[in-house]
Amino acid sequence: MVTRLSHFFLRTLREDPADAEVTSHRLLVRAGYIRRAAPGIFTWLPLGLKVKARIEAVVREEMGNAGAYEVHFPALLPREPYEASGRWTSYGDGIFRLQDRRGADYLLAPTHEEMFTLLVRDLYSSYKDLPLSIYQIQDKYRDEARPRAGLLRGREFTMKDAYSFDYTDDGQDASYQAQRDAYERIFQRLGLEYVIVAADNGLMGGARSEEFLHPTPVGEDTFVRSAGGYAANVEAFTTVAPDAIPFDGLPTPVIFDSPDTPTIETLVAHSNAVLEGDYSAADTLKNVVLALTHPDGTRELVVVGIPGDREVDDKRVEVAFAPAAVEAATPEDFQRQPLLVKGYIGPWSEQGAILGEESATGIRFFLDPRVVDGTSWITGANIDQKHVHSLVAGRDFASDGFVEVANVRAGDPAPDGSGPVELARGMEIGHVFALGRFFAETLGLKVLDENGKLVTVTMGSYGIGITRILAIIAELNNDDKGLIWPASVAPFDVHVVATGRDAAAFDLAEKLSADLETAGFDVLLDDRPKVSPGVKFGDAELVGVPQIIIVGRGAADGQVELWDRRTGDREVVAATDAVAHLSAR
Amino acid sequence: MVTRLSHFFLRTLREDPADAEVTSHRLLVRAGYIRRAAPGIFTWLPLGLKVKARIEAVVREEMGNAGAYEVHFPALLPREPYEASGRWTSYGDGIFRLQDRRGADYLLAPTHEEMFTLLVRDLYSSYKDLPLSIYQIQDKYRDEARPRAGLLRGREFTMKDAYSFDYTDDGQDASYQAQRDAYERIFQRLGLEYVIVAADNGLMGGARSEEFLHPTPVGEDTFVRSAGGYAANVEAFTTVAPDAIPFDGLPTPVIFDSPDTPTIETLVAHSNAVLEGDYSAADTLKNVVLALTHPDGTRELVVVGIPGDREVDDKRVEVAFAPAAVEAATPEDFQRQPLLVKGYIGPWSEQGAILGEESATGIRFFLDPRVVDGTSWITGANIDQKHVHSLVAGRDFASDGFVEVANVRAGDPAPDGSGPVELARGMEIGHVFALGRFFAETLGLKVLDENGKLVTVTMGSYGIGITRILAIIAELNNDDKGLIWPASVAPFDVHVVATGRDAAAFDLAEKLSADLETAGFDVLLDDRPKVSPGVKFGDAELVGVPQIIIVGRGAADGQVELWDRRTGDREVVAATDAVAHLSAR
Structure with missing residues (x-):
């Protein structure tokens, strides 16, 4: 059955919805596909x-x-199965919960x-x-x-x-x-x-x-x-870890004054000045304090040591410590742990281990997989305004294991040996x-x-x-005029637009639409009387049916115009050939 | 694509579900169409x-x-539109309400x-x-x-x-x-x-x-x-009211002793004895006290007068007084209204109106439409152990209007004049x-x-x-063996059952199923190995596909049996004719 716009439930809008942040939302509302019913909740219109x-x-x-x-x-489901799996609780605020008239819990x-x-x-x-x-x-x-x-x-x-x-x-x-x-x-x-x-x-x-x-x-x-x-x-x-380096002959750690160097950038500049080296951020070990909140509600501080040229990646850190929730340590956390000297934190001090296994603080310490045994680092000395250099992993400090929390960068090697990643x-x-x-x-x-x-x-x-x-x-199929649906999911196969005041055009559009339906096409026919061609064309572009047929001035001569919505190509053909043309596409 | 029972997600049950009160529930669960997820909430299985x-x-x-x-x-909808229409409240306990994480109300x-x-x-x-x-x-x-x-x-x-x-x-x-x-x-x-x-x-x-x-x-x-x-x-x-009767010549009301006659039955027997008449329940006016609870929470007592041979119908009274909720008056209600003498209530006393317009009690009084002006009644005298006879509607008592609360009986005239109703x-x-x-x-x-x-x-x-x-x-299409779907809604058009240990039967069943699919039938093929014919037939009867084809012993001779699930008729035909037979039905 041909769908006629003179009766169809559709009203396109000239204005973008005020709350639309993305193109798909904007166009689907404007073209009459959906309407907002509540935040994040939509009504589906016929299209x-x-x-x-x-x-x-x-x-x-x-x-x-x-x-x-x-x-x-x-x-609507009862609480019990989700209680058994633990998800009634672990979903937190993320689910809708309710009770029935007897007070039984549902979600x-x-x-x-x-x-x-x-x-x-x-x-x-x-x-x-x-x-x-x-x-x-x-x-x-x-x-x-x-x-x-x-x-x-x-x-x-x-x-x-x-x-x-x-x-x-x-x-x-x-x-x-x-x-x-x-x-x-x-x-x-x-x-x-x-x-x-x-x-x-x-x-x-x-x-x-x-x-x-x-x-x-x-x-x-x-x-x-x-x-x-x-x-x-x-x-x-997953990070490809380098091979471990033998400890033989590696220099021993040296603590040095490093006033006002709480950042990697200032530390590198200072180190190159006072140590007369050619250090980069990759030679420093950055120790980041994180606060974990475990499912049982307990809060734990942990430190992760990563090369100074990397950042902690929010998504990777979330996965690494799940099911705990992770956030940056707060000033209060630092107050409660005076051994953690902000800006000068390291795994080691001359008195022994500060972080990691058998440390003085009891704080768990995790390392980036690149910090293998024998790698040598400039890092904090756990004394205000002092750092240490030549601190060797595995010799001078230990950890509680490796974690994948550092950001991935273009050029990092793929773990399967297939080359650098982008x-x-x-x-x-x-x-x-x-x-x-x-x-x-x-x-x-x-x-x-x-x-x-x-x-x-x-x-x-x-x-x-x-x-x-x-x-x-x-989101992927549109232009500045509106939507352009792939044929496999378009709301209609063909949008026939009858224009002008000539009854012949409307008659021909009706006949053509019927022929198209017979040939198996799902047809939207714009048969609205007294609507200008400009408005009709604008609506056709906004709605985005991939094939448009204009039946207008040429109708008297039995001619119609095929309009490919995606390419914009227009072609005048005999109305009698239109079905064959579309079938061939 | 032929659906094969060897893989299909279906498990029929031997036992009726414990909570099934009706046949449809019992059979739909047993035959593997639905499963209970919670009270009144069901999971839909493939069938x-x-x-x-x-x-x-x-x-x-x-x-x-x-x-x-x-x-x-x-x-999931926001409260506001339902608040505007009043239904957020008027639905009472009948809807599920909930709040989102921000505390906004939804239903x-x-x-x-x-x-x-x-x-x-x-x-x-x-x-x-x-x-x-x-x-x-x-x-x-x-x-x-x-x-x-x-x-x-x-x-x-x-x-x-x-x-x-x-x-x-x-x-x-x-x-x-x-x-x-x-x-x-x-x-x-x-x-x-x-x-x-x-x-x-x-x-x-x-x-x-x-x-x-x-x-x-x-x-x-x-x-x-x-x-x-x-x-x-x-x-x-709606009740057909009789014509009003002129008051001229009607006897005047007489109060008479009627000890121990609080019911219509006892009243009629007593009246026939002491008044030497031939009265029936239809000659008495029964006055029923109802308690209305209005949407604003206020409680109001009203009385309805109906012929003594009728009862108040629960559904009709609910509609008559909606949106108020209606219940029978309680002993406490009677205590608060000493003028209402239980068992002896009437609209009239020698002192004047007891019920209805300008009454002493202020209680609204409604009448059955049959109680037209000029009809004469035996009814309560509002004095313990006393009734009144010859009390004439419109002359001796008035009302606050007519209500349709009396039960409808076979033989009552249809309101459109089309004869008595059943x-x-x-x-x-x-x-x-x-x-x-x-x-x-x-x-x-x-x-x-x-x-x-x-x-x-x-x-x-x-x-x-x-x-x-x-x-x-x-509920309407089953027998003691199981469901029997009408063809228009059956889960499959044909249920092909391959039986026996003969590979030829299974091969023929496969070929026949493929032919049926090609001819446009949606086919369920019972190709389960090592399942007895009895179990397969029982499942076919329980599941209720209207056309069953048994492919078994006759397969070697190219013969199959068509089984009409509804009539039980079985007919042996050549497998090559089976499609034509079914297409002709």
């Missing part, structure tokens, strides 16, 4: 719902091809690992039932601190989340690979370029985790990649995650194996944010 | 989701045919009139934009006091709710009719017999309201209908409601009319409970 349905159809088809079956869990589910695990536990009991992959396309809820960027980070959003269940690690690998392959097909069909990057595998003991990122300079995530094929997000990048930015469009046995263990999902022995099931979790994908597609 | 999707597809198609466009509102929407009204207000401004009909298929939430009967009354459920917007009453009539016609087509396609009954039009000033009921003796709703075509639910039935039971499957201008007035939805004058829009609201419909279809 938006059609695009969303087309993306969902692609995802459903490829989930089916991957052998996954669709289910649908409630959004609006932010993700469904617990429920999927319990469902399979309730129904399946034997290795013969596995492997199993099931998924849903469902609305999820997160109480974001600052919902922003329209659909890119909402509080109510649609996700496809799939889960796989296996009783062997090999089986889990195969299930993971099937989803990973499906994701590649999905993003190819949606016209979304992607990079698969290694991701942090989190706290749940998972073996493998990868993100699908769309590379774009405006992406919110940074990732690294080498020409040789390595790719990882910055959290998952930094790039991207938007997350999917995530595949070998969860391992955390949820199955916690919630008691076991099956009998071939030998009649109970074994714990291993799971995978695989997510695509449907509404986020839609926003990203909009 | 259930497929049936639900098919029902939704029928509804979508007919909404499209009715010229309605699909939108989708959030489930899980039980229905969306407010949001639809605001959306149209924000986008439309002219009569030229109307009429408009928009709808959504969306999950809704109600915190039922006692969620029960599985999907028939859940706390999370899926509804199709449509809303129409017009600026004239004629336009509203046409929009209403278009939805009503669509409902008829939907229920016909779903194989659901229906009766359209007049319904109470509620508090919102609506002009017209009708329910679609499926007539069934196990229905939870009572409705009345006449052979002449009248149909209404009991709340909407009582029947049904299940509500749809509701069409001319809302009028309540929401538009409250939320400021006005448009400019042809004369440039601002006019308030008139709305309609039209609902179908998708998950409820699914349960009703299951």
